[in-house]
Amino acid sequence: MSLRAVLLITLQREPGTGYDVLQRFRTGLAHVWQASHQQIYRELDKMHRERLLSCQTVAQYDKPDRKVYHITSEGIAFLESWLASPLGAQPVRTPLFAKFFVWERWPADARHAELASLRNTLEERMDSYQAIESAWFSSPDSLLPHERAPWHTLRLGKRLTQTWLAWIDEVLEEDREAIS
Amino acid sequence: MSLRAVLLITLQREPGTGYDVLQRFRTGLAHVWQASHQQIYRELDKMHRERLLSCQTVAQYDKPDRKVYHITSEGIAFLESWLASPLGAQPVRTPLFAKFFVWERWPADARHAELASLRNTLEERMDSYQAIESAWFSSPDSLLPHERAPWHTLRLGKRLTQTWLAWIDEVLEEDREAIS
DNA sequence: CCTTGATATGCAACAAGTTGCATTTAATAT
DNA sequence: ATATTAAATGCAACTTGTTGCATATCAAGG
Numbered sequence A, B: 001m002s003l004r005a006v007l008l009i010t011l012q013r014e015p016g017t018g019y020d021v022l023q024r025f026r027t028g029l030a031h032v033w034q035a036s037h038q039q040i041y042r043e044l045d046k047m048h049r050e051r052l053l054s055c056q057t058v059a060q061y062d063k064p065d066r067k068v069y070h071i072t073s074e075g076i077a078f079l080e081s082w083l084a085s086p087l088g089a090q091p092v093r094t095p096l097f098a099k100f101f102v103w104e105r106w107p108a109d110a111r112h113a114e115l116a117s118l119r120n121t122l123e124e125r126m127d128s129y130q131a132i133e134s135a136w137f138s139s140p141d142s143l144l145p146h147e148r149a150p151w152h153t154l155r156l157g158k159r160l161t162q163t164w165l166a167w168i169d170e171v172l173e174e175d176r177e178a179i180s
Numbered sequence C: 001c002c003t004t005g006a007t008a009t010g011c012a013a014c015a016a017g018t019t020g021c022a023t024t025t026a027a028t029a030t
Numbered sequence D: 001a002t003a004t005t006a007a008a009t010g011c012a013a014c015t016t017g018t019t020g021c022a023t024a025t026c027a028a029g030g
Helices: A002-013 A018-026 A037-049 A073-084 A095-101 A108-136 A145-179 B002-013 B018-026 B037-049 B073-084 B095-101 B108-136 B145-179
Strands: A053-060 A063-071 B053-060 B063-071
Touching: A002 A018, A002 A037, A002 A063, A002 A073, A002 B095, A018 A037, A037 A053, A037 A063, A063 A073, A095 B002, A095 B145, A108 A145, A145 B095, A145 B145, B002 B018, B002 B037, B002 B063, B002 B073, B018 B037, B037 B053, B037 B063, B063 B073, B108 B145
Parallel strands: none
Antiparallel strands: A053 A063, B053 B063
């Protein structure tokens, strides 16, 4: 249900096409939700059939039509009820935890490679968070009320990423000591 | 694929039935992976059909049979190749982030309720981590080599949970100030 | 001129995970 | 005595997410 809710949230802020939403998932919403284009197109179509969205097909000269989706009153109601119902606890399901659990079975260089590659991914994520922060929340002291929550969310994302990074550095350091 | 890998890891350490694995997911493996009994039974059956596991049916007097699964050499090979291939970055998909993104639209008491309930869940998770630590890693200075990685994994789980808790407390505090 | 990449959309098959239901035995609580 | 919970297993239908393929236009670079 969460993909649905995220789509409703972003289309309520501004109507758009599947492709528009995909771009938002890659930029301003990257710290909140990510999904592939296939998932987005399929879900938008399904939500349209269920009347949560309306769709204006904009014909374009010599180009495929753009399907611009708008939230409907039913969509708003659905979103409100999603917001009102508390989320249950999410199950622990982090593939990396599983790998690290048998860490000692890897050859030393493979360990280093996996950690370094993960470190890289997380650094990139930090950069994209930083870019979002600069673009949207340059002055945290003067945030509008509706900007405060997205800012807090971003802050949590940054801190969780930092926690990961610090841990990786510690494990890398310990590995280095073990080798020497 | 990760569920498969976790099942192979735990069955390699010690063979067991679906129910045994379920118990492990609830206790010693709770910080690594969680899955429902349906998922476990189905996956074990599938892995057996694919020869990654062998199965001894132990008839019990006046009770349903116990199906004890053992890892096969094919299972070991599968696990090795999973360990050797680096994991890609996991997509960001945290329902709570989506909700917090539109935080300002909730009534104040609903916000407090959701955060408090989440705080509670995380406290419980911390407790279970603590229990695992006491039971398995009481003396971190004298860990056996194969215990070091699970211990690190647990430590990361604890820190991530603490990061969440600290963030929740800050947001709760800000909310309290806003009301007064 | 041709290739690559971005724009823009979609289908079909599959894998992963959830929900609801169903069974039997044994132990414990009211 | 009866009810509930835990032990132990499983099916069927569904939702969610992935992978591979397919299409068409346009702009930029070699």
